[in-house]
Amino acid sequence: MTELIDGIEAVTVHIRDIRKARAFYGQVLGLQELQFDDQHGRAVFAIPGTTTALRMHVQGPDEGGREPGTVSGIVFSSHDPVAACREIRRLGGTVVEEPHPIHPPGFTTTMAVFADPDGNEFILRSPPTRTV
Secondary structure, three states: OOOOOOOOEEEEEEOOOOOHHHHHHHOOOOOOEEEEEOOOEEEEEEEEOOEEEEEEEEEOOOOOOOOOOOOOOOOEEEHHHHHHHHHHOOOEEEEEEEEEEEEEOOOOEEEEEEEEOOOOOEEOOOOEEEEO
């Protein structure tokens, strides 16, 4: 069978206020801004260690997709989720779920959840460590 999917180009998040989103993703999370268009309510940020872009835009009235504040299931990695959450909170971000260990079969990791100004939630997880 021919592969239909080659990879992930971008993750898109619908937001309500491009300036608040720009400050959160750039200043709180420290992501590198690649593009910003205030007039059209759009921004693009680089995700470290990947070629995947994090795109955001103000959702138009006739546009499909998830409403602002409903994104979840996107996982960011961090070598220290505890320190990352402390810094996110210090810079004005919201930690929805405090860092805690989880033990799926075969590995252990530390996981937390944080939210952007619209309430879009993102998982923050340390690299998994194999268990016996």
